[in-house]
Amino acid sequence: MTPSWIALIVLAIAAAGFVLARMRALGAARREARRLHSLPNYYGWTAAIYAAGPALLLLAIWLVAQPVATRGLVWPVLESSAAEGAVPSLMMADVQRLAAGLEDAIDTGRLTREAAQALPPEELRDTMAARGVALGSDVTLATRDAALRWLRLSGIGDLGRAIAVIGLAIAGAVWGVSRAKPDFRARNAVERAMRGVLIGAALIAILTTLGIVLALIFNTIEFFRLYPAAEFFFGTTWSPSFGGGSELGILPLLWGTLYISIIALLVAVPIGLFAAIYLAEYAHRNVRAWAKPMLEMLAGIPTIVYGLFALLTVGPLLVEAFGRGGFLGLGWMQGGTAVMTAGLVMGIMLIPFVSSLSDDIINAVPQALRDGSLGLGATRSETIRQVVLPAALPGIVGAVLLAASRAIGETMIVVLGAGAAARLSMNPFDAMTTVTAKIVSQLTGDADFSSPEALVAFALGMTLFVITLALNVVALWIVRRYREQYE
Amino acid sequence: MTDIPTDTGSPAERPAPKGGSLLVTDARTKRRNRAETRFKSYGIAALAVGVAFLVALLWAILSNGLTAFTQTYVQLDVPLLEEKLDKDGDRDPAKIAKVSTFGYKPLIEAALVDLVAREGLDTDIEDKALTKILSDAAAADIRDRVLATPDLIGQTVSFEVLASSRVDGYLKGRVSRESLARDKNLDAAHLDLVDALREAGAIEKRFNWAFITGADASDSRPEQAGIGVAMLGSLFMMLVVLILSLPIGVAASIYLEEFAPQNRLTDLIEVNISNLAAVPSIVFGILGLAVFIQFMHLPQSAPLVGGLVLTLMTLPTIIISTRAALKSVPPSIRNAALGVGASKMQAVTHHVLPLAMPGILTGTILGLAQALGETAPLLLIGMVGYIATNYPDGVAEGFLSPNSAMPAQIYEWAKRADPAFYERAWGGIIVLLVFLLAMNLIAVLLRRRFERRW
Numbered sequence: 001m002t003p004s005w006i007a008l009i010v011l012a013i014a015a016a017g018f019v020l021a022r023m024r025a026l027g028a029a030r031r032e033a034r035r036l037h038s039l040p041n042y043y044g045w046t047a048a049i050y051a052a053g054p055a056l057l058l059l060a061i062w063l064v065a066q067p068v069a070t071r072g073l074v075w076p077v078l079e080s081s082a083a084e085g086a087v088p089s090l091m092m093a094d095v096q097r098l099a100a101g102l103e104d105a106i107d108t109g110r111l112t113r114e115a116a117q118a119l120p121p122e123e124l125r126d127t128m129a130a131r132g133v134a135l136g137s138d139v140t141l142a143t144r145d146a147a148l149r150w151l152r153l154s155g156i157g158d159l160g161r162a163i164a165v166i167g168l169a170i171a172g173a174v175w176g177v178s179r180a181k182p183d184f185r186a187r188n189a190v191e192r193a194m195r196g197v198l199i200g201a202a203l204i205a206i207l208t209t210l211g212i213v214l215a216l217i218f219n220t221i222e223f224f225r226l227y228p229a230a231e232f233f234f235g236t237t238w239s240p241s242f243g244g245g246s247e248l249g250i251l252p253l254l255w256g257t258l259y260i261s262i263i264a265l266l267v268a269v270p271i272g273l274f275a276a277i278y279l280a281e282y283a284h285r286n287v288r289a290w291a292k293p294m295l296e297m298l299a300g301i302p303t304i305v306y307g308l309f310a311l312l313t314v315g316p317l318l319v320e321a322f323g324r325g326g327f328l329g330l331g332w333m334q335g336g337t338a339v340m341t342a343g344l345v346m347g348i349m350l351i352p353f354v355s356s357l358s359d360d361i362i363n364a365v366p367q368a369l370r371d372g373s374l375g376l377g378a379t380r381s382e383t384i385r386q387v388v389l390p391a392a393l394p395g396i397v398g399a400v401l402l403a404a405s406r407a408i409g410e411t412m413i414v415v416l417g418a419g420a421a422a423r424l425s426m427n428p429f430d431a432m433t434t435v436t437a438k439i440v441s442q443l444t445g446d447a448d449f450s451s452p453e454a455l456v457a458f459a460l461g462m463t464l465f466v467i468t469l470a471l472n473v474v475a476l477w478i479v480r481r482y483r484e485q486y487e
Numbered sequence: 488m489t490d491i492p493t494d495t496g497s498p499a500e501r502p503a504p505k506g507g508s509l510l511v512t513d514a515r516t517k518r519r520n521r522a523e524t525r526f527k528s529y530g531i532a533a534l535a536v537g538v539a540f541l542v543a544l545l546w547a548i549l550s551n552g553l554t555a556f557t558q559t560y561v562q563l564d565v566p567l568l569e570e571k572l573d574k575d576g577d578r579d580p581a582k583i584a585k586v587s588t589f590g591y592k593p594l595i596e597a598a599l600v601d602l603v604a605r606e607g608l609d610t611d612i613e614d615k616a617l618t619k620i621l622s623d624a625a626a627a628d629i630r631d632r633v634l635a636t637p638d639l640i641g642q643t644v645s646f647e648v649l650a651s652s653r654v655d656g657y658l659k660g661r662v663s664r665e666s667l668a669r670d671k672n673l674d675a676a677h678l679d680l681v682d683a684l685r686e687a688g689a690i691e692k693r694f695n696w697a698f699i700t701g702a703d704a705s706d707s708r709p710e711q712a713g714i715g716v717a718m719l720g721s722l723f724m725m726l727v728v729l730i731l732s733l734p735i736g737v738a739a740s741i742y743l744e745e746f747a748p749q750n751r752l753t754d755l756i757e758v759n760i761s762n763l764a765a766v767p768s769i770v771f772g773i774l775g776l777a778v779f780i781q782f783m784h785l786p787q788s789a790p791l792v793g794g795l796v797l798t799l800m801t802l803p804t805i806i807i808s809t810r811a812a813l814k815s816v817p818p819s820i821r822n823a824a825l826g827v828g829a830s831k832m833q834a835v836t837h838h839v840l841p842l843a844m845p846g847i848l849t850g851t852i853l854g855l856a857q858a859l860g861e862t863a864p865l866l867l868i869g870m871v872g873y874i875a876t877n878y879p880d881g882v883a884e885g886f887l888s889p890n891s892a893m894p895a896q897i898y899e900w901a902k903r904a905d906p907a908f909y910e911r912a913w914g915g916i917i918v919l920l921v922f923l924l925a926m927n928l929i930a931v932l933l934r935r936r937f938e939r940r941w
Binding site: 064067187188191194195197198199200201202203204205206208209211212215216218219270271272273274275277278279281282283291294295297298300301302303304305306307308309311312313348351352355379380381382384385402405406408409410411412415416436439440443444457458461464465468469472473476 | 736806
């Protein structure tokens with residue numbers, strides 16, 4: 001029985017439970033709803049929840065657990081014959097494909113279980129290939145046995161699943177119906193269950209963080225088992241080669257990331273800050289009404305657009321100015337992709353971040369401070385520079401830190417605009433690469449997840465996660481503290 | 488007013504007051520005023536630069552991308568010879584299908600030679616090289632038409648076939664005679680012929696519906712590439728995001744805003760949500776790769792996986808805006824409901840939630856818009872590098888079979904070597920931005936229409 005059929009049966013049981021419990025409660029109250037503690041539907045819902053809730057939960061857990069358990073039980077069959085350096089996950093994948101192919105053959109009646117057992121392994125591969133099942137390597141005796149064992153175990157598992165889940169659903173429904181009496185506080189029970197669902201939804205945030213951290217940590221540990229941590233953190237060369245003998249030092253990537261972020265902030269902070277000051281302190285209401293949404297439009301544009309803008313518009317323009325034979329005659333730039341290209345475009349992207357956050361913060365400075373300064377005879381710019389900005393400074397620092405964390409984590413602009421060469425250079429017109437760009441290049445395609453060249457992406461992701469998280473925590477802490485100051 | 492000095496007395500008689508005249512601005516005030524003007528002009532300049540960047544960006548998008556919406560077609564009268572396409576003459580579809588596109592090529596070549604001769608154009612291009620002005624897709628197109636209606640065989644049928652990407656580029660100003668000097672695909676002579684044929688009306692540019700509805704094409708046929716299939720992939724992804732993130736986001740927000748006690752767990756959830764909102768999107772891609780593909784063995788490149796990853800990414804945004812919407816419903820509503828005997832849960836579901844719904848929907852639409860344009864996580868779960876040439880067969884296929892998504896398709900085109908694909912990428916961006924603009928517009932209208940001031 002497939003999981004979707006089981007789920008449908010469970011839902012049918014729940015529906016039946018709903019009807020029965022509602023009828024029973026109403027019957028006990030002699031069809032007078034006011035003799036019940038709760039509205040009749042609540043009695044129905046109790047039974048439905050008792051029936052479907054635990055059963056579906058069990059089904060979900062079973063679906064995740066069964067393959068893991070089966071894999072654990074089948075592995076001993078393979079282990080003895082596993083060649084040196086064979087990848088367990090690939091071998092298991094072969095076993096699973098073979099098992100699926102055999103099951104299909106048995107289901108359609110072309111093969112009996114006994115015949116499959118007797119089939120020589122050499123023929124299996126061709127038989128399967130003829131049926132459209134591609135196997136990675138030759139079928140050995142162990143693979144065949146493992147596949148047959150897999151088939152048997154998963155058959156037992158599937159049967160057990162159907163019995164356990166449907167049994168649980170029936171038991172829940174019976175219990176729910178038996179409790180449907182007038183003095184049963186059905187509404188409270190339903191609301192407790194609803195509350196449980198709400199808490200579960202809220203916990204997804206924690207689960208996501210946990211998932212991120214676990215996914216990063218496990219793969220990072222795996223990476224450090226294959227590649228020394230010291231060389232990763234202090235190595236100055238980045239030259240991965242999937243053939244082996246690669247050097248995976250993070251320093252050139254960190255340098256590229258920092259360099260691009262610094263240029264981006266050099267563009268975004270002055271423009272964003274001055275725009276925010278103008279909008280908050282000088283601009284007429286009408287100007288503000290159209291200028292602010294226009295700036296914020298920059299924030300709504302997807303980063304792929306900025307990436308394309310960097311690659312196809314800004315890059316060639318910069319080459320025309322700074323490249324060999326450009327009209328400035330400097331010859332600093334070799335190609336369109338460079339730190340400058342990515343930094344400039346990223347700066348444009350960050351302007352609205354800086355400006356709208358700073359705008360909020362400047363507006364939060366109490367008017368009394370301004371009035372006091374203006375009353376003493378200061379001009380507006382003096383008020384801003386000497387009163388408003390110092391008061392808003394912590395918040396602005398927070399905004400800049402948030403923008404920096406954005407810049408460090410930005411991917412599409414650097415993938416398209418910064419180039420692919422990892423180098424430690426001071427020239428902003430050189431192509432360099434960043435942590436995020438390398439995560440993309442190491443993980444796209446059908447990478448084999450057991451090689452250090454692919455696993456390094458998780459270590460890079462971990463570094464990125466830690467840096468941006470630290471920046472965010474500090475920035476949010478500063479902003480929050482600042483807010484409290486004037487509340 | 489006695490302090491105001493008059494100009495009548497000579498300076499010698501009346502010594503200037505120490506601070507100078509109030510009517511004459513002194514040097515210090517002038518300096519301060521200049522500083523004031525300067526400071527203000529910095530602000531205006533910053534704003535102007537910001538707006539100028541926006542204008543430059545939009546200009547780059549429109550000027551490069553609008554050409555993707557027109558395409559060059561050649562009007563050809565192709566003789567569908569029976570002895571080539573259906574030797575037995577019994578119109579058996581299985582036999583007709585046996586004739587590959589190579590069987591159609593000579594027919595097209597003949598039609599082109601015939602067209603050139605009929606228009607009385609003389610050219611020194613060999614007959615064989617003449618077809619270079621047509622797309623490789625032309626033969627396949629005609630074959631599909633013939634397979635659909637076998638009765639066409641034996642007649643001379645007028646087809647509109649795609650011109651090759653270089654001819655298209657020439658008519659759009661992307662390809663020039665100079666740039667063709669090192670190009671082995673097309674000569675200047677071809678361009679002369681194209682000019683003449685255009686004069687004669689056999690070649691024309693038309694609106695390119697195929698770009699909006701079509702599928703991606705291989706590297707060598709940029710003129711055929713369209714964004715339609717990727718659009719469908721994005722649609723399926725957005726469905727997953729909507730179905731998952733709206734209920735989960737609303738449930739989480741209701742708990743945090745209405746029920747959560749002040750304790751460690753609540754604090755932990757709140758900190759988590761605000762931090763997740765700022766985690767780089769690529770990290771969510773890593774999460775999706777490790778959890779959904781490596782661990783749970785869900786199919787790679789499937790819109791379902793993309794939707795799951797984008798759901799996790801947009802949840803914090805949706806939770807934050809939903810909480811703001813719930814917060815804006817005044818407590819008096821809750822108190823009134825509780826006062827007439829509703830439970831807390833009933834007060835929330837019957838009264839607070841419906842009143843907050845416009846705000847929640849606005850936030851959700853904005854979250855979806857953000858998810859629609861997101862690219863980085865999709866790169867990691869394999870939605871790039873997959874050439875989306877086929878429409879999914881059904882709804883289940885749509886969720887589970889490999890597909891691309893609009894931003895991933897744009898990235899894919901931007902990476903290809905042929906500049907003709909860049910035009911497609913810009914055009915794709917226009918399509919994407921139209922969707923985003925529409926979603927934002929709906930959100931704004933929703934807010935305008937239903938926003939309530941209490």
